[in-house]
Amino acid sequence: MSIHIERTGGPSDLPAAFAHFVVHHLHGLSLDDNKDEEAKRGKFPDFACYRDLVLIEMKHLETEQNERINETYKGRVPADEVPFFYGKRRLDLNQFSNGREIASAIVSKLARTLETHLSKANDQFEGYRRRNPRKNSVSICLLLNSKIDEFSPDVVIYAVQQKLRQPSPQGVRFPDIDAVLYISEKHAQKLPDGRIAFAIAHIVCAPAIEQYWKIAIVDRILQRWSEFRTGGAAVSGRPDGFASVVDVSPQMPPHEAWKLAYRRNPHLRPLTNRQLMVHFHHCVGFSALLSHGSWTMPSQEEHLGYVRSFGDAIEEINHRGIDLRQFTPEGLTPQERATGSPPSSRPGTRVRR
Structure with missing residues (x-):
């Protein structure tokens, strides 16, 4: 059953909030603060935490996707199945004879945006670690979403997993990323106790699968973020159980x-x-x-x-x-x-x- 969730004041400044969280709660250093010097040496991530043990690169999903999705949808719906309606609506792709093909094309288009972010983050981690080698470290690509409806938790998780599974000449795609974190304050669901919960998820990548201490660090960061942002611990939920938060303008x-x-x-x-x-x-x-x-x-x-x-x-x-x-x-x-x-x-x- 769908729920209606509103917020006023527009999308929150998630990048600023997470930067504050990293610096004050993860003992992090913003490498951007010294970006002129770092850039001279090569590529680098946004943050280094716990004395360089944890590297975090932050990517903000902020480009609207409506036109890209409409273009994909309109180019594939059979002419005799085009629905007739006024205004705007969410379309159930199952109503079309080639619904799976349309859904796959839409997810593929969204996935290419995520793939670009992952590729850039991988290069940033690789360049920084080449200059600053360390035997043990954790590299996290963080995807933040404060306003884009189309990047729902289930779509992002599925798309990232699909990109990670694709074959690569190196054997493993994005070998310098240990985990991908996704945080959305555009999507929320109602918990059994009545509280509203935002979406947070993590996908463990190949380099960390057999190193449980890395997974433990990622889980700890997620829990600390939840406590920082909401005052409570993160809870389990279904990735397809989230509703899009409606932004209410004062005028x-x-x-x-x-x-x-x-x-x-x-x-x-x-x-x-x-x-x-x-x-x-x-x-x-x-x-x-x-x-x-x-x-x-x-x-x-x-x-x-x-x-x-x-x-x-x-x-x-x-x-x-x-x-x-x-x-x-x-x-x-x-x-x-x-x-x-x-x-x-x-x-x-x-x-x-």
Whole structure:
């Protein structure tokens, strides 16, 4: 069951928060503070912790992915299966005959972004360790996500694991990375005790699989981050059980405010699909009458009420993933065509003749 989680004030500055955490809680040194000198010597990661035992390279996922995903989706959906709808919706790829192919293409495109980050981090670790050799060390590539919906925990975990499994001339891909950590404050889930939990995950890479002390260090860092950020220890959860956090702006245009209000209170959710179809056509019918009939123009408040009711119906239709071609007016019975009360979300509204 989906949940609705909001935040105000916009995405948090995760890179700044993690940098503070490393310096003050992991005895870390920011190598960027001396980047001019370090750059002269070669590539280097962001942080060295515990007297150079642990190296951390931080990558922030901040480039929007909507256009890339839409391009991939539109180029692969069969022409006779393209859905018809208004507004925006999450598409269930299982409805398409080649749904697996589309999903694989989308994940592959997202994975290429992650692969680029992993490749750069690997080079940074390799360059630094070549200049600063140490018998025992742990190198961690950290992926931070504060605002990109598409990089959900299950997608990131799957994509990183797929890239790690790909063959390489060196035998192991990214041989200088011991673990990949993923922290998202764009995705959260509700715990059984009612608390809201953000996503944190780690993928152990080949160099650390047989060195349990490295895994223990990675786990310790994750637990300390959880305590620093939330005040409590990290708990286990399903990677596919997270919902996207909705960012609420202090100033929103009316149509965006109405969408948010409907998500908070989806009052049409109890309707059957048949009842929703009738309600939708009542909304369309009243809009047509007001636009083309010989009616006295409604007040601005009444007009906005009709517009909002239509928007609520579209939100519910999109939530259910219904193709609007299933809601043709020819499917209505004479009784369903009969005009009832105006479908306004504001009580007491009536059409004036």
